[in-house]
Amino acid sequence: MTSYRNFGVVGGGAWGTALAQLLAADGAPVRLWAREEDVVAAINREHRNPVFLPGAALSSSLIATGDLADMADLDALLIVVPVPFLRAVLADLPPGDAPLIFCSKGMEAGSFAFPIDMARDLAPLRPHAVLSGPTFAHEVAAGLPTAITVAADAEIAGTLAQALARPHFRPYVSTDVIGAEIGGAVKNILAIACGIVDGAGLGLNARAALISRGFAEMTRFGLARGAQAETLAGLAGLGDLVLTCTSSNSRNFALGQGLGRGEAVEVLMADRRTVAEGAFSAPVVAAAARADGIDMPITETVARLVAGEVRVGDAIQALLSRPLRPEGR
Numbered sequence: 001m002t003s004y005r006n007f008g009v010v011g012g013g014a015w016g017t018a019l020a021q022l023l024a025a026d027g028a029p030v031r032l033w034a035r036e037e038d039v040v041a042a043i044n045r046e047h048r049n050p051v052f053l054p055g056a057a058l059s060s061s062l063i064a065t066g067d068l069a070d071m072a073d074l075d076a077l078l079i080v081v082p083v084p085f086l087r088a089v090l091a092d093l094p095p096g097d098a099p100l101i102f103c104s105k106g107m108e109a110g111s112f113a114f115p116i117d118m119a120r121d122l123a124p125l126r127p128h129a130v131l132s133g134p135t136f137a138h139e140v141a142a143g144l145p146t147a148i149t150v151a152a153d154a155e156i157a158g159t160l161a162q163a164l165a166r167p168h169f170r171p172y173v174s175t176d177v178i179g180a181e182i183g184g185a186v187k188n189i190l191a192i193a194c195g196i197v198d199g200a201g202l203g204l205n206a207r208a209a210l211i212s213r214g215f216a217e218m219t220r221f222g223l224a225r226g227a228q229a230e231t232l233a234g235l236a237g238l239g240d241l242v243l244t245c246t247s248s249n250s251r252n253f254a255l256g257q258g259l260g261r262g263e264a265v266e267v268l269m270a271d272r273r274t275v276a277e278g279a280f281s282a283p284v285v286a287a288a289a290r291a292d293g294i295d296m297p298i299t300e301t302v303a304r305l306v307a308g309e310v311r312v313g314d315a316i317q318a319l320l321s322r323p324l325r326p327e328g329r
């Protein structure tokens, strides 16, 4: 059985930096590719990432690079690039046979591809895995207790779980790659919806209703695409849904709060250096669900709100006035 010792991390945002720190905290060498020169310089000189993960002290064994060629000859690569930019970065990766572990949460516009689908196109000979769950980056970097799903073929998932586990970081193994990807992508959209409810002052009953009706949407969409119910009810689905629907530490929830307060979507999305993946994924998942004949009214509503096609008050009214139906549908 292969063991993975020398990790590379592709993507120097908050999550890539936190994962790199997780692996480098004990002094192990970790290489991190970041797109921004100022991020590479700050990590190597000050052992900080003030742009995307301010406040976290980074290990000196974590070395940043701006050159993707430096990601060759490593045992495994964690891929942490937001989904809209992922295909271009994957295409530029140096060739190799190290596994790619996808940590981004979203679905690509046009192709309806999840990260693992892109990898099957662009790096078909490498093993692939998904790492997903309720994991705020700043908490992982601070060494707070966290559990996560690692999904892949059974042998790879088990070996990766061993290599990634730390006393405060506990991977659970799954073979349900599509379930892990769908959980992460859909929960981001539902976090925007819950932020809207919070920003508009609609109360905690409404938020609980959204979480459970949102979970019903995630489950319908997931089961239709071959996901397993237990994955959707686990860390990568319900666990992450609960985390991001209840905290303004979530960028998706915070975006929703702004919308709920009546701020313009163009203003909220302008000049962002951080991502709220749900804003990209909402129209994509809504279109995929429509194509599959799956009812996802909350996702559809978030897609229309982020496109600026409907006002928050009207959207809420439309959701509340839908015909009554059995809870199981």
Ligand SMILES: NC(=O)c1ccc[n+]([C@@H]2O[C@H](COP(=O)([O-])OP(=O)(O)OC[C@H]3O[C@@H](n4cnc5c(N)ncnc54)[C@H](O)[C@@H]3O)[C@@H](O)[C@H]2O)c1
Pocket: 011, 012, 013, 014, 015, 016, 017, 034, 035, 036, 052, 080, 081, 082, 083, 085, 089, 103, 104, 105, 106, 135, 136, 137, 138, 273, 274, 275, 276, 277
């Ligand atoms: N932050 C978290 O707590 C967290 C936890 C789990 C999963 N994720 C997921 O990880 C992924 C990355 O999120 P993040 O929080 O690390 O990002 P971030 O919001 O902290 O930073 C934005 C990232 O986007 C990159 N980027 C911007 N424009 C780009 C371009 N044109 N080409 C390539 N890259 C570009 C930046 O380099 C940077 O790495 C997302 O899919 C997110 O949903 C985030």
Ligand SMILES: O=P(O)(O)OC[C@H](O)CO
Pocket: 105, 133, 134, 135, 136, 137, 188, 191, 240, 243, 244, 249, 250, 251, 252, 253, 275, 276, 277
């Ligand atoms: O800040 P968000 O909304 O991108 O959420 C971060 C992680 O996905 C939480 O698991």
